[in-house]
Amino acid sequence: MDMGESDSQDIASQDIAQESPAQHVFIAPSLDQEAILAGASYTHHSAIPEIVTENSSTECVLGVDEAGRGPVLGPMVYALLYVPLTQHRSLLAQTHRFDDSKVLTPTFRSSLMKTLCTPGTDLFQHCGWATRVMSARDIGSAMLRPAGTYNLNAQAMDATIDLIKDVFAKGINVREIYIDTIGSPAVYQKKLERIFPTTMITVAKKADSLYPCVSAASVCAKVTRDAALEVCYQTYASVADAQEEPQTAAEGWGSGYPSDARCTTWLKEHVDPLFGWGSECRFSWGTAKDLLEAKGTRVDWPVEDDDEQGMRVTDFFSARPDGETEKETNELTTWFGRPVAEEVF
Incomplete structure (x- = not known):
């Protein structure tokens, strides 16, 4: 995926309100403020539910989804949630009404996450979950590599696979996995089936609206991303604003999507020319690229002298300084090993 394709992930204007963070988003244990402010990616795993640890044969269903694939601001968060098969639809869909996070209000998403993280609740007792927060810095640097570009699809797939492997490593008996697709569902599913051959895997479009465990994972991802956006935004809040009611990210840069006018306005007003x-x-x-080209400072890097191009590391050891013996010079020039004649082989 190139720079232009990334922005095709924009959302319709009527969906922007649903994508914007809640006014008082729940701060889940998956929020590592220090890592977020440092621009670092990290993984969080919840405690394993007692109902699963007490009986290792308990069969579980696991769902995976993401939040923040298309925004220009903030991290992309992948999340999974697992629950005993017997509780899948009754607990998640019927009792707590989990659904695709984009059709739930920000406040309701936040309340569901709070219940999931509160000891003593039925969600806490039956569900385990995990998140992979992929920072904007790491996403961008991987996509801008001068060689061997690590595109967004590959990053997302690796995050998904690593999260699932972590759950298996903890001894969870996962029998079914449901995943919202990246690209072609059939291709993605075949790859996962090769990696996890003993598990029934279903990769589908709109899986977050079809399978409750994926819906719950989407809520974990979205609430974690919302809280991360809030942490990032507060670094820009002025001292005067901090003394009053703190301004939320929704008021400042909105959802973080390029199609959100609040986001593009904020980017234009806060761009540093360098x-x-x-x-x-x-x-x-x-x-971001277009704004930097329009408002940024142009830097022309000097061209190296021709006589310095093509030099090898050992060239720096070829001349003997005054007083240095031939033996000492030879030791330096053979620092990386001596050539071996073909006859040896």
């Missing part, structure tokens, strides 16, 4: 923005911005996105 450094652009902080680690909350995906510099590989076309939106």
